[in-house]
Amino acid sequence: MISTVPPELTERILALCHPKDVAAYTQTCRRAYTLVYQSSDQYLWQTLFLDYPFDDPRPPSATPPTPSTSTTTAATPSQNVDWRTKLQRRVRAESIARRDDDAGGDRREFVDVLLECIREAAPKGPAREPSPSRPSHNISWVTNLLTLEESPWIKKCLRLGPLESPSPAGPLAPDIEQLRSLLSLSLDRGVGAEAPEELRLLRRMSRAYSYVLRHYVKEEDYGPFTHGCECVNWTHVNAMITVMTMNLRDFGVHWPKEFKPQAIVQGLEACRPFSAPGLLKRAPRDWAGVEGQWMRIVSFCDYRDLIRFNNSGCDSNFFDDEYQEASRLLRLSLRIVSVESDPKVLETLPDPSRPPITFGGTMRGFNSDDVLNRAIRGNVQVMKDGNIRWSYVAIYNRHDQWSSEGVQIGGACSAAGIVGAWCGAQHEQGDSTGPFWLFRAEDPRERNQTARVQKGNQRK
Known part of the structure; x- marks a missing residue:
């Protein structure tokens, strides 16, 4: 029949x-x-x-x-x-997630599938049909999979901090750390001493990793990189995201929602390409969404504490539950200075369609009396591992003062922004250092126009 x-x-x-x-x-x-x-x-x-x-x-x-x-x-x-392979791998990942053991050798496949799913999340923006505000199916699937109650091994594998990893050594570790970094964008509730013990431990370990001065060396350009700056050190990025996220949670309502990184508000949705605000008038050459208004949050501990911590064995217990760093909010206005166009240079790049961008601009304190205006000079480029690297220096009185090295979290132009480390531009021994979070701010002039475009798309 x-x-x-x-x-x-x-x-x-x-x-x-x-x-x-x-x-x-x-x-x-x-x-x-x-x-x-x-x-x-x-x-x-x-x-x-x-x-x-x-x-x-x-x-x-x-x-x-x-x-x-x-x-x-x-x-x-x-x-x-290859629709068949993609679907089969994702259906198999569902089966792996529901196993009652520790998944053993299947962890690598599981983590790889989840990272692929996040990377392939639909771009977000007025040009996407039928509704730019619709949540990503990929992100919803990943979120549902990671919150399965019958999968305790997932939480054990992905929620521990950067210094106590149950993941095996070798190729799997960077993938798990990358996934942990993305999940740190939406940590569980709880602040200060009232946070769950697991989060308090995670915070201590993350602070310890972020403030160890030996993690900032010339061979890695004083940033969260590895293998001669060819790859991202996701263990380092994970630690810095955790530090920044937990610090902002401590501020609670005293830090206005509109000045928080969208990743804290949106979670994994903020990793989608072109999900950042203020992109409506983005020029075609600005593939990284450089031009526009930005917010920058920096955290740092007292310099005396920094030196005492590094001279006393870098024990994570140095940062007890009551310890508090200082955090500052800064405004940046960036513009493109040039885009690499030399054919000989382009053919050597990991992705010739996204050439290096040189940018300039200004940075000032959120309140005019906080920090005097400083000039900004920097560049953004695609690394050999496919991630997007941001490098820039703050200039004061014609001298390079602070340098910053960071990594785009999620796809190009994502609302999650850039997380990295800042330190003295001259990289002298004993220089202060700490994590930063850079993210695009919405231009009020574009808000109404964006809403009209999205409303029109929804009617189509």
């Missing part, structure tokens, strides 16, 4: 099923197996993937394919994506 149903109709019926049911169907006969696994196109797998639902990983301009009606179907944009 099944053999009399046209293949295109069978595909449409299977497209309404769960992928596991489709896999079960392939066990019924050779024809079923051939139709599902040996089709000349991936219409079925693409439909199953998008209806699961997951975000479409293709650029918005790509067009959807049609069901196969013959073995000579022309190539379609969907063939640039």
Whole structure:
């Protein structure tokens, strides 16, 4: 009876099923197996993937394919994506998450799938149809998976701090630390001594890692990098995000919501590309969303405490639950100075479509009396590992005063912003250092225009 149903109709019926049911169907006969696994196109797998639902990983301009009606179907944009493999890996990740053991060797695959899912979250902005304000399917899936009550091993694996990692040594550790960094954007509730013991321990360890002066060396450009600055040191980034997030939570209502990094408000949603505010008039060459208004939060401990901590063995217990750092809010206005265009240089880059950008601007205290105006000079570029690096110096009285090295959290132009470390521009022994968080601020002049564009898109 099944053999009399046209293949295109069978595909449409299977497209309404769960992928596991489709896999079960392939066990019924050779024809079923051939139709599902040996089709000349991936219409079925693409439909199953998008209806699961997951975000479409293709650029918005790509067009959807049609069901196969013959073995000579022309190539379609969907063939640039291995829909079958992507879906199978994500369904398997769900099974791994629900295991009652520690997942063992499957952790690597699980973490890799989650990071891929976050990286491929749909860009957010007025150009995205049908609704730019719709939450990402990918982010929702990741969030749901990580909050499964029957998966205690996930919390144990991903919630511990940078100095007590249950992850095995080797290639897996950087992936877990990167995922931990993203999850630190939305830490559990609780501040100061009232925070859960796990978070208080995490904060102590993160402070200890962030304020160890030997972590800032010339070989890594005094920032959160490794392997000669070719890769991000996600252990370091995770520690700095945790320090900044916990400090801001201590301020509570005394630190206005509109001046907090959107990552604290939105969580993983803030990692989506182009989710930052103030991008409506972004120039095509400004792939990193440099130009515009920014907020910068810096944290630092008393210099005497910094030296005493480093001279006493860097014990994390130095930072007890009552310890408080100072935090400052700064305003920046940035503009592009130049964009690399030399063909010989571009062909050597990890991503020639995103050439290095040199920028300048000004920085001042949030209150005019806080910090005098300082000039800013810096650049943004794609690293060999694909991450986006921001480097800049603050100039006062014609002299470089402070340098900052940071990493974009999430995709380009994400609301999560840039997290990194600041220190003295001359990098002298004993220089002060600490974490910073740089994020775009909304331009009030664009707020109403953005709302009108989004409302128009929703009506289409």
